[in-house]
Each structure stands twice: as C-alpha cells, then as structure tokens.
Amino acid sequence: MPSWLILVLVGVVLVxxxxxxxxxxxxxxxxxxxxxxxxxxxxxxxxxxxx
Numbered sequence: 001m002p003s004w005l006i007l008v009l010v011g012v013v014l015v016x017x018x019x020x021x022x023x024x025x026x027x028x029x030x031x032x033x034x035x036x037x038x039x040x041x042x043x044x045x046x047x048x049x050x051x
Contacts, residue, residue, distance in 0.1 A: 007038030
C-alpha cells in the first residue's frame with residue numbers, strides 16, 4: 001500500500017474522530033494537514049513515475 005494512501009486513511013480517521021469527540025478542533029486540523037500532505041505526496045509520486 002503506498003504511503004500517501006495510508007496518510008489519506010489516517011487523515012480521514014482523524015477528521016471523523018475530531019467531529020465525534022470533544023477535542024475535535026485539534027484532531028480536525030491534524031487530519032486536514034495529513035490529507036493535504038498525502039495528496040501532495042501522491043501527486044509528486046505520480047509525476048515521478050511518469051518520467
């Protein structure tokens with residue numbers, strides 16, 4: 001499983017937990033940051049594999 005996909009899954013889990021718990025704001029920001037980083041890694045990895 002690619003690392004960016006793992007980061008996407010972890011980010012989604014953190015966002016869902018953030019919505020469902022009282023410390024939600026912190027977890028939502030961490031989840032969103034992980035989603036953004038994983039999307040960037042996915043795009044960079046795809047660009048590298050095409051070359």
